[in-house]
Amino acid sequence: MQSATLEAMQTALRGPVIGPKDAEYSQARKVYNAMIDRHPAAIVPCSDAADVMSALTFVRDAGLEVAVRGGGHSGPGLCLVDGGVTIDLSPMRGVRVDPVARTAQVGGGSRLGDLDHATHAFGLATPTGIISMTGVGGLTLGGGHGYLTRKYGLTVDNLLAADVVLADGSFVTASETEHPDLFWALRGGGGNFGIVTSFTYRLHPVDTVGGAITVWPVERTREVLAWYRDFLPQASEDVYGFFSLFVIPPGPPFPEEIHGRKMCGVVWCYTGDPSRFEESLTAVREPGPPAFHFTAPMPYPALQGMLDDVIPSGYQWYWRGDFFDRIPDAAMDVHLKYGESLPTPLSLMHLYPVDGAAHRVGPDDTAWAYRDAVWSGVLAGVDPDPANAEAIRQWCVDFWEELHPYSMGGSYVNFMGTGEGQERVRATYRDHYDRLAQVKRTYDPDNVLHANQNIRPAQRQ
Structure with a gap:
């Protein structure tokens, strides 16, 4: 960007512009x-x-590339683009809870920890992920799954409305009754259709859980x-557990004699009657x-913040994902092979359940x-x-x-890495891809918002 362009942006926009x-x-x-x-x-x-509308209009009119950052947790770093402009929502971290209606309106730059802190005061929560540092925006737009999914569904199953700045700089609210095609696409289609400045979620009774x-x-x-x-x-859908291959970190609650050992295991969350917590896990x-x-x-x-200190921000990451409807015996051999060869103490594999309540939503009801x-x-x-970057990448690949x-051929969009290709994006959306491309053509026909796992606008007939 030329200095004159940067200065013009700093003059045109209300907030800071960091060069x-x-x-x-x-x-x-x-x-x-x-x-x-x-x-x-x-x-x-x-x-x-208003800041987002002004920034996006300026960037678009200047012909610059744009990326959007919510929590900055994107594995492939889709919130940054060389030589372009990042519209950073991180100052927008407010949460307003309505305990009577059991809803929460959440700023687009908020993190899961912000949401959980605000709703927990009222004994409420909504399904999100398992790391409190994750941004609500990227997680939600990709679908969102975590400890409460078996009981209460995906994050998008609990999304009631979204305030969205469109690619042309205009502002709309999307819900079941307003811009329903956009609302459908936002629930799993990623950041392709607009910049969401606020999310409104349905909340559920959740207070003390069994961890x-x-x-x-x-x-x-x-x-x-095989047992898992x-x-x-x-x-019972009150029982949630994700399977993992990992190295035991030093420190509590793990005893010293197993520190540093490669293990397989399950991290559990129980949301039922507290008196039946221990009984629910006797099968272990x-x-x-x-x-x-x-x-x-x-x-x-x-529980949501339990893993934050184990894997803090600022480490080297390389990840890939897939969906599974079965775990055949041959796949167990693969897990054993790579569990025994974990390349570093923080490398891991997780299998998150997405059944239960998530299966009671129609296959075409969301993206x-x-x-x-x-x-x-x-x-x-x-x-x-950084010296281990290639080793961890190769192990993962x-x-x-x-x-x-x-x-099953496709992946949770939030677990896709860099350079997986357009066919991989299509596999992630299956038969929904063409419908998503039509929505993209309506709301972003010039593909302004393409720094993502991109869904290209459908061609006009």
Whole structure:
């Protein structure tokens, strides 16, 4: 960007415009994944929808590329584009709870921790993810799944309305009754259709939950995964557990004798009658005695933030994902192989259940195209040292390539990495892709918002 253009933007916009010569620039361009090293021409922190409208209009009229940042948690760093402009929603972190209507209106730059903190005061929550630092925007627009999904559905199943700045700089509210085609697309279609400045969610009674972690030595992966595969889908929807391959971190609640050991295990959340919490998990001994089994009642936000310190912002990340409707025995062999060869202490594999309430929403009711999936899987190479970036990337790619034949073909859009290609995007949206492309043509015909897992506008007939 030429200096004159940057100065014109600084004059035209109400809020700050951070350029490469500004002292704040280095910090402003940092994102969760330190593997991403991009240099926007400018970063524009926005405090309200008016800021977003002005910024997007200026950027579009200047012919510049634009990206959007909510929480900055995007694995492939889609919130930054070299030489373009990042519209940064992170100052927009307000949450307003209506405890009578059981709704929450949430600013587009808010994080899950902001939402959980505000709703927990009223004994309420809505399904989101498992890391409190995640931005509500990216998570929601991709679909959103986590500890409450089996009982209350996906995040998008609980989205009631969204305030959206469209690619032409105009503002609309999307809901079941206003711009219903846009509202359908926002529920799983990613950031392709506009910049969401506010989300309104339905809330549910959630207060103290049962949190638990059960682990076994990694060499037990086949037996444990076979048990988990059969146990969880038939368990009460009050029981949620994601399966993981990981290295035990040093520190509580884990005993010192298992620190640093490769393990397989399940992280649990129980939302039923507290007196039946322990009883609900008695089956964990069926695949053999675990090396460690920890249970404790805890406030829901505490469970949501439990992994924050284990994998903080600023590490090297490389991830890929897939949906699964089954876990055949051959796939268990793949999990064992790569669990035994975890390349760094923070690298991991997670299988998140997306059944229960999520299966009771019609397959065409939202843009989320995998209502028949039972698990959403992610493989992530993670390490603080840039020298290990290639090792974690190669482990992840090799693991994914061997596991992918047992998948349903597509991935949760928020678990897609860089450079996976347009056919991969199509596979993620299945038969919904063409309908999404039509909505894209209506609301962003010039594909202004393309710094995402892009859905290209349908061609005019």
